[in-house]
Amino acid sequence: MQTKIIHILLFSILVFANTACDDNIDDIIPDVPVNIEFNLKEPQYQNLNIVMGAVKIDGYGYRNNGVIVFRLSENEILAFDATCPKHIDTNASVNPDSNASGTATCPHCGTIYYLVNYGYPKEGYPLKRYQVLKSGDYVRVYN
Secondary structure: HHHHHHHHHHHHHHHHHHHHHHHHHHHHOOOOOEEEEEEEEOOHHHHHHOOOOEEEEOOHHHOOOEEEEEOOOOOEEEEEEEEEOOOOOOOOOEEEOOOOOEEEEEOOOOEEHHHHHEEEOOOOOOOOOOEEEOOEEEEEEEE
């Protein structure tokens, strides 16, 4: 009985150790400094006042491909680097699809990224995420 428990414990540790390496899956996009601050009342950010709304802010992120800010729920806003992980060398920039779709598409390869699923496509690497701080109408996207 003790041997069985030890084997189960060792197996569990082995499985955990192997999956722990996957935490850095979004590191395919190199780190660049990002610090964006804005007010949700500004006209260019009006789409973020509705759940599932998205806005792309150009000139930031890796190779200045932009940052996509997405309102997942009333209380949660997410931010992603707009660089397509499949084409980091071709400067491919992902664009949010029609408002309230919860997706973004790479015009270069056609990959659809599900913002509602934290930037993951059906297969492959997810979009790189940035941290978001929201306080009232004030939003800060940073890393």
